[in-house]
Amino acid sequence: MRDTDVLGSLLAGDDPNEGAPVAVERTSAIEALPPRSRAWGEIDVRSDTPRWGMLVDTERCIGCWSCAVICRSENDVALGMWWNRILTDGDDLDTPTVGAHGQLEMAWLPLACQHCDDAPCEKVCPTAATYTNDEGVVMVDADRCIGCRYCMAACPYGVRVFNWGEPEKAPGVTEGMVHARPVGSVEKCSLCVHRLAEGQEPSCVVSCPAQARIFGDLNAPDSRINQLLRDRGGDQLLKEKGTEPKVRYLPPRRRRSL
Amino acid sequence: MTTLAPPGSPTPATGQRRRAGLLWYVALAVGLAIGLFSFGYQLSAGLTVTGLTNTVTWGLYIVLFMFLVGVSAGGLIVVAGGELVGSHQLESLNRLAVIVSGTAVAAAAVSIIPDLGRPWLAWHMMVGPQWMSPLVWDMAVISIYLAIAGVDLWILTRPEPMARWLRIMAVVTLPVAVLVHSVTAWIFGFLVARPFWNTAILAPLFISSALVSGTALVLIVAWVVRRVSTWDPPAHVFTDLAKLLAWFVAVDFFLLLAELVTAYTSQTAYHLAPLEMLFGGRQAPLFWGQLVLGVVLPFLVYVNPRLRTRMGLLVGAATLSVLGVFAKRVNILMPGMYEPQIALPPGVPAGRADQTFELGALYVPTWVEYGVVVGILAFSATLITVGVRRFVIPRSDGS
Numbered sequence: 080m081r082d083t084d085v086l087g088s089l090l091a092g093d094d095p096n097e098g099a100p101v102a103v104e105r106t107s108a109i110e111a112l113p114p115r116s117r118a119w120g121e122i123d124v125r126s127d128t129p130r131w132g133m134l135v136d137t138e139r140c141i142g143c144w145s146c147a148v149i150c151r152s153e154n155d156v157a158l159g160m161w162w163n164r165i166l167t168d169g170d171d172l173d174t175p176t177v178g179a180h181g182q183l184e185m186a187w188l189p190l191a192c193q194h195c196d197d198a199p200c201e202k203v204c205p206t207a208a209t210y211t212n213d214e215g216v217v218m219v220d221a222d223r224c225i226g227c228r229y230c231m232a233a234c235p236y237g238v239r240v241f242n243w244g245e246p247e248k249a250p251g252v253t254e255g256m257v258h259a260r261p262v263g264s265v266e267k268c269s270l271c272v273h274r275l276a277e278g279q280e281p282s283c284v285v286s287c288p289a290q291a292r293i294f295g296d297l298n299a300p301d302s303r304i305n306q307l308l309r310d311r312g313g314d315q316l317l318k319e320k321g322t323e324p325k326v327r328y329l330p331p332r333r334r335r336s337l
Numbered sequence: 338m339t340t341l342a343p344p345g346s347p348t349p350a351t352g353q354r355r356r357a358g359l360l361w362y363v364a365l366a367v368g369l370a371i372g373l374f375s376f377g378y379q380l381s382a383g384l385t386v387t388g389l390t391n392t393v394t395w396g397l398y399i400v401l402f403m404f405l406v407g408v409s410a411g412g413l414i415v416v417a418g419g420e421l422v423g424s425h426q427l428e429s430l431n432r433l434a435v436i437v438s439g440t441a442v443a444a445a446a447v448s449i450i451p452d453l454g455r456p457w458l459a460w461h462m463m464v465g466p467q468w469m470s471p472l473v474w475d476m477a478v479i480s481i482y483l484a485i486a487g488v489d490l491w492i493l494t495r496p497e498p499m500a501r502w503l504r505i506m507a508v509v510t511l512p513v514a515v516l517v518h519s520v521t522a523w524i525f526g527f528l529v530a531r532p533f534w535n536t537a538i539l540a541p542l543f544i545s546s547a548l549v550s551g552t553a554l555v556l557i558v559a560w561v562v563r564r565v566s567t568w569d570p571p572a573h574v575f576t577d578l579a580k581l582l583a584w585f586v587a588v589d590f591f592l593l594l595a596e597l598v599t600a601y602t603s604q605t606a607y608h609l610a611p612l613e614m615l616f617g618g619r620q621a622p623l624f625w626g627q628l629v630l631g632v633v634l635p636f637l638v639y640v641n642p643r644l645r646t647r648m649g650l651l652v653g654a655a656t657l658s659v660l661g662v663f664a665k666r667v668n669i670l671m672p673g674m675y676e677p678q679i680a681l682p683p684g685v686p687a688g689r690a691d692q693t694f695e696l697g698a699l700y701v702p703t704w705v706e707y708g709v710v711v712g713i714l715a716f717s718a719t720l721i722t723v724g725v726r727r728f729v730i731p732r733s734d735g736s
């Protein structure tokens with residue numbers, strides 16, 4: 080909202096038709112975007128009974144943290160917490176590994192909830208606060224969560240975070256697109272379930288400047304995610320745990336070296 | 338607890354005993370007050386006042402829970418086991434043992450509450466339980482166990498002996514006792530995310546540790562009650578308990594050894610990481626300390642006929658056993674918590690507003706957690722004191 084206001088008034092100032100209502104200008108400014116850009120957020124082919132999945136192309140990922148940051152503002156994630164973060168596979172954050180032929184190597188692993196088909200977090204939750212919805216999204220019902228954190232102990236991926244105290248926000252930040260969760264409850268990536276309801280792809284997918292995230296319906300044979308899975312495969316993280324994640328990773332075909 | 342015994346007077350004068358008793362009650366009240374204050378503070382501020390983070394999500398409260406569930410084994414097994422093998426050696430300890438057990442299991446149930454982020458919603462667990470969760474099974478078996486302790490105490494305190502019922506109860510008690518410890522172990526053991534916990538030996542190990550700490554605590558409480566009151570069990574019960582303890586400690590050690598050797602010889606990173614933490618890492622002092630002070634030393638006292646008849650040594654050994662089992666619980670919980678499966682930088686979001694990420698952060702409990710633990714221990718000691726005064730110490734005592 081605030082951004083379009085700024086954009087709107089800037090355009091109004093530049094406009095030769097002085098005095099025209101700002102609201103009209105603002106609308107036309109957005110309408111003026113090329114159709115390709117507007118379509119970006121929309122989910123491609125979907126079936127009647129979707130089963131959402133995500134594919135992360137680690138070859139394309141440039142480790143910029145855009146998806147991690149937009150996830151915070153989209154979902155009103157409190158300070159000190161992240162639903163989505165980018166791990167660095169090197170010796171340390173800023174130290175690449177020395178590879179086979181003396182080349183420096185570094186890779187990134189964007190990590191959020193894997194939306195496991197056989198979700199350990201769901202099995203152990205004593206109150207069924209953690210559940211899988213009809214479209215395969217693993218959800219936390221904050222009203223039922225008693226804060227036992229059993230799910231956090233059970234999740235092999237370490238993607239759940241707990242509201243240790245009253246959720247705090249950065250100065251000037253009001254709220255995201257969903258309600259903040261109460262103190263004493265557990266939260267995690269919801270696959271932007273509120274956007275799915277509107278036919279929109281999750282925020283992190285739309286915001287990725289490298290287009291490293293592909294989102295879609297695993298039940299629709301022609302969806303782009305299924306085509307890529309067929310063509311290039313897609314690894315599951317910690318496959319040996321048998322959790323069957325619906326988030327998959329495309330391995331780099333060529334190791335990124337510096 | 339031992340402060341109750343005025344030094345050097347096996348049969349203290351009534352006045353002296355009254356004064357010691359009063360002091361004991363004051364200590365209990367202070368302990369309860371500390372616990373309530375700490376818990377109230379935590380309720381108002383949230384779990385942010387504990388040392389827990391998104392990496393170490395379970396800490397001191399869960400250790401205390403594991404420990405208290407374990408301690409509850411001793412009493413009921415002394416009663417039921419003796420009954421089943423037809424031994425009346427330890428019969429004089431029956432009431433005391435049941436009181437210690439019942440108290441421990443009640444305190445275990447209480448100790449889960451401060452660990453919850455939203456304890457006021459805990460009723461969801463009873464109204465809409467999710468039966469796949471080992472936590473729900475544990476709630477069920479703990480309730481049954483508590484009921485059994487109540488019924489046992491009722492039977493034991495009837496004026497006319499009810500031998501037949503005691504026998505029936507014994508048959509019910511043993512399987513439930515085995516279940517309580519197994520299910521508590523499975524809370525941890527079923528998690529594929531935690532290699533160190535995810536082992537079949539965890540349930541047997543919990544049972545053996547439970548037997549050690551439970552029996553040792555019955556011994557300690559019996560000794561204290563004998564010193565401060567007119568209750569006088571036959572002297573052989575203490576050596577009998579010592580002999581039992583020798584077996585329990587040996588089995589407990591053997592099971593631990595079996596697990597460690599298996600994990601070590603596998604030589605996979607997956608198994609080795611927690612072992613490194615125990616053998617040479619941050620848990621090493623507690624691990625080696627527990628082996629020497631909590632296993633070897635007490636064992637030497639229990640097996641040696643000359644040492645185990647010296648009361649001071651025996652009670653000291655039992656105290657070391659109890660503390661040793663507590664340390665062992667810490668050493669089971671922490672390596673499981675410290676080792677994330679995906680340990681790449683920058684790590685896991687720490688969770689507080691002024692923190693960013695952490696990788697391998699150290700867990701240090703805060704005063705709030707210690708305060709709550711003090712409160713729960715004071716609560717247990719109060720129940721035991723009231724129970725013992727009411728049901729164990731002969732009425733003619735006048736107290």
Ligand code: SF4
Nearest residue numbers: 192193195198200234
């Ligand atoms: S990644 Fe973790 S939180 Fe997400 S569904 Fe799997 S086990 Fe649950």
Ligand code: SF4
Nearest residue numbers: 204224225227228230
């Ligand atoms: S913390 Fe909440 S969501 Fe997680 S297991 Fe406990 S009740 Fe379920």
Ligand code: SF4
Nearest residue numbers: 150268270271281283
């Ligand atoms: S799908 Fe939505 S909630 Fe999940 S990581 Fe992406 S932006 Fe965050």
